[in-house]
Amino acid sequence: MGSRASSLLREEDIEEIKKETGFSHSQITRLYSRFHSLDKGENGALSREDFQRIPELAINPLGDRIINAFFPEGEDQVNFRGFMRTLAHFRPVEDNEKNKDGATGEPLNSRTNKLLFAFRLYDLDRDDKISRDELLQVLRMMVGVNISDEQLGSIADRTIQEADTNGDMCISFNEFTKVLEKVDVEQKMSIRFLH
């Protein structure tokens, strides 16, 4: 943890991040320390290599996709605001939410936005549909070389069949949400941050 890291973060920035993400003051300074310690180049932004340096993330089968989620379209650097905005999706859902918009006009850590985050792990080209190819890609990442193409293909087909209601052989976000409506998304996609 950098020894003067928090002094590089101004009070106004902290207040804005607080409003946008809902993290508390101390959580923000803590996470800034973490951001700073990951930022080996000390240029105020993280690159993909900075994330890859975390061994546990590097061995995660979906590691690359997760890292991708931090970077806006076509960019190679993520600043602290972007970092916090992405992490905000994983705040636990509380009853006294008072903060602002995600893509759906709800707080960033709402159930819908959590599902959207997961949806985008599959939907690489951001066309709001998970195609058979995209699903196969993610499956391949998770199973490595241990399952044959044919078997994987049939798993993908079955999954699409189960979820697809409008017959376009793709899974839209609504279909995705419907299939997972009984899953406790709020708990499974939340991290218990200390206050």
Next chain:
Amino acid sequence: MLGGWDIAFLLLQLWVSIVAGLILLPAMFGVSLGFTDIYIKGLLKTLEWATLRIQRGQKEKPNVPQQLANGIIEKEDSPTSMEEEIGELRRSHPKNLAEGNFTLCDAFYFCKKGIENIVEDQVTQRFSSEELASWNLLTRTNNNFRYISVRLTIIWGLGVFIRYCVLLPLRITLAVIGLSWLVTGTTLVGLLPGCRMKNWLSDLVHITCYRICARGLSATIHYHNKENRPKKGGICVANHTSPIDIVILANDGCYAMVGQIHGGLMGVIQRSMVRSCPHVWFERSEMKDRHAVAKRLQDHIADKTKLPILIFPEGTCINNTSVMMFKKGSFEIGGTIYPVAIKYDPRFGDAFWNSAKYNMVSYILRMMTSWAIVCNVWYLPPMTLQDGEDAVHFANRVKSAIANQGGLVDLSWDGGLKREKVKESFKEEQQKMYSSMIVGLDCHETSVGPA
């Protein structure tokens, strides 16, 4: 009337006699005059007062954020495995076992794990200094402690003066004396023919030098279980935090060092040390040949008159909050292993050498401008390779014993991850485990790589 030079000369004489009389001589005979004890007690009282003062100050100003020293994420009560987590995810999902057991929500498990690791992971935090629960009045550990009171600032200022203007010159003098004594003493002893007298003298020279160096760091070392001290023909293994570990251990016994020959000052010291008693120094090229290294070590421990070898199996400096993977090389040689656990008290000074951030000289200067080095050394009962056990398992067994004794976290991750990338095989293990959940393959892994 005394001239300026005479006064300076008198002061110098006074300085040298103080150093010699009050520090050197007692150090050489292993006697403590109690100055360090008084200093440490006084320091503790001051730090406790400072902690209370800071806590009071933080309560009075509620908008100043509190320091969170226990990490960012709540600790799990009982860590769960991949199978349990994904099983829970799927419980609410209608199952269809026709073509393999996959559900879209499986990705949640990997996603959450990944984000958790981005926020806080077990490995990267070991390669930088430990964070303190409360400020110990050193500028370098000042994380976010804002101005609290005048008195605290004065004490801090006083501390800076004492450390840089009083303690630092004293410590540098001692270190210089200690090291030059080591070089000259061992060279002189080396001139003697091999005999019992030579060994005894060599041990004496080594121990007095290390004692002087320890005083040069204001080191207070508590040795526990001295009956388990390493014996000749054995191998002593310990967790590694800094080069100072050698001084700490050698204050209470004589060891044969193992390592690479360096150039410069280090090389001079190494070459003179080996004149008085056998240490195991390798050329850079020899280090790559694992068999040659093992052979030399085996020959050394086979000779029961030679001193026990001191090895740090982690291979690199870790920040003293955990013990990382022990390389199996030292555990394949045979011979009795004497494990030793070293735990530094971080309030008095940060002993960890972050070699990426500081070179040796700046590190030594930081050591000499800390309050003191206070540490505990536990000698653990000797261990040997059991029947049917392989070197890796043995190494892990020793590592757990050391971690347990020192109150350190026992990790299986390789300390080499400080500089290198993690091996692909660990990712492949994860993939294999997940695959077996989808299609019910028969190969279930019992270990998920480094846990």
